[in-house]
Amino acid sequence: MNAHAPAPVTVTVTGAAGQIGYALLFRIASGAMLGPDVPVKLNLLEVPQAAKAAEGTVLELMDCAFPLVAGLEVFDDPTKAFDGANIALLVGARPRGPGMERADLLSANGGIFSVQGRALNEGAASDVKVAVVGNPANTNALIAASHARDIPAQRFTAMTRLDHDRAVAQLAAKTGAPVSSISKLAIWGNHSASQYPDITHATVGGTPATSLVEQSWISEEFIPRVAQRGAEIIAVRGGSSAASAANAAVEHMRLWVQGTPAGDWTSMAVPSDGSYGVQEGLVSSFPVTTSGGDYAIVPGLNISDFSRTRIDASVAELLSERDAVTELGLL
Ligand SMILES: NC(=O)C1=CN([C@@H]2O[C@H](COP(=O)(O)OP(=O)(O)OC[C@H]3O[C@@H](n4cnc5c(N)ncnc54)[C@H](O)[C@@H]3O)[C@@H](O)[C@H]2O)C=CC1
Numbered sequence: 523m524n525a526h527a528p529a530p531v532t533v534t535v536t537g538a539a540g541q542i543g544y545a546l547l548f549r550i551a552s553g554a555m556l557g558p559d560v561p562v563k564l565n566l567l568e569v570p571q572a573a574k575a576a577e578g579t580v581l582e583l584m585d586c587a588f589p590l591v592a593g594l595e596v597f598d599d600p601t602k603a604f605d606g607a608n609i610a611l612l613v614g615a616r617p618r619g620p621g622m623e624r625a626d627l628l629s630a631n632g633g634i635f636s637v638q639g640r641a642l643n644e645g646a647a648s649d650v651k652v653a654v655v656g657n658p659a660n661t662n663a664l665i666a667a668s669h670a671r672d673i674p675a676q677r678f679t680a681m682t683r684l685d686h687d688r689a690v691a692q693l694a695a696k697t698g699a700p701v702s703s704i705s706k707l708a709i710w711g712n713h714s715a716s717q718y719p720d721i722t723h724a725t726v727g728g729t730p731a732t733s734l735v736e737q738s739w740i741s742e743e744f745i746p747r748v749a750q751r752g753a754e755i756i757a758v759r760g761g762s763s764a765a766s767a768a769n770a771a772v773e774h775m776r777l778w779v780q781g782t783p784a785g786d787w788t789s790m791a792v793p794s795d796g797s798y799g800v801q802e803g804l805v806s807s808f809p810v811t812t813s814g815g816d817y818a819i820v821p822g823l824n825i826s827d828f829s830r831t832r833i834d835a836s837v838a839e840l841l842s843e844r845d846a847v848t849e850l851g852l853l
């Protein structure tokens with residue numbers, strides 16, 4: 523590193539010994555998330571039983587001799603792991619198995635996020651950006667934010683970029699167009715089967731996507747396929763999405779830090795400011811643009827009756843998850 527290199531960014535990754543962690547850490551260390559000139563200090567958080575496996579990953583990270591890696595440390599104490607964190611990727615949580623819905627994980631995983639919210643509050647950097655990947659991701663982000671009283675809630679987001687990418691890929695396959703020609707697709711609501719992948723505003727090579735596909739394909743094939751893709755992967759692969767989830771986490775944070783391209787947006791679950799009738803404070807997915815390290819919900823989109831019904835259904839599920847974790851004493 524030369525004398526003019528920027529200061530290292532501290533990135534804390536939880537669940538570092540898990541399958542997503544294994545796919546994610548090498549991408550971050552290579553510069554895929556923060557860019558080719560930004561050194562990273564990687565803090566890996568695991569439960570004590572898995573700390574040794576995380577140490578093994580550290581040995582492999584060393585063996586890659588990534589020039590951007592400015593530090594590598596394993597922790598089993600959240601307060602130490604989040605000390606000075608500029609970026610926190612909260613992956614560590616139990617994944618679902620066949621036949622489970624993500625909401626079935628609320629009680630198993632919710633407790634993790636109250637502890638980590640408090641630990642972030644104690645020592646994270648003042649500019650910390652948090653992305654929750656562990657399921658049920660939206661409600662876990664809500665829990666973490668509620669335990670981090672001194673950190674603005676807007677810094678707590680949940681990942682719906684995997685759903686966004688899945689939707690882009692399905693639309694590309696249907697229209698025979700390259701993925702790079704698709705813009706302005708949006709995921710609304712919960713990262714769950716109730717999510718609403720919306721192509722109302724999407725374009726394919728500049729042409730409105732809705733003029734290229736039939737409404738029956740949208741409602742009977744596209745939406746269910748995207749919304750159920752996690753379950754499809756579990757059924758076919760025998761385990762939940764890992765490399766694609768890691769890729770989406772890299773993209774979520776890369777776009778938040780580096781900005782969305784002109785003429786496009788991304789999908790991120792963020793605390794609602796009441797936009798589009800989504801109850802204020804719920805962590806719900808919206809189309810967002812990012813710039814200068816900040817994000818903004820895309821304003822003023824026309825919402826059709828079909829979209830309204832779908833968004834409302836997913837928001838209703840988020841409200842019921844919030845009620846459930848309130849009852850569990852997690853908020
Ligand atoms: N938002 C999304 O789009 C997606 C979310 N997921 C979710 O991501 C989570 C992780 O998935 P995998 O890596 O496949 O699971 P995994 O079981 O392979 O790894 C999870 C890791 O988290 C660790 N862990 C558990 N509690 C922890 C704690 N309190 N602190 C630190 N680490 C802890 C475990 O020891 C384990 O190593 C799951 O909840 C899964 O459902 C998975 C795919 C996509």
Ligand SMILES: O=C([O-])CC(=O)C(=O)O
Pocket residue numbers: 617618624657684751752753755762763
């Ligand atoms: O479906 C799951 O349990 C894992 C996940 O969130 C996804 O693949 O979208």
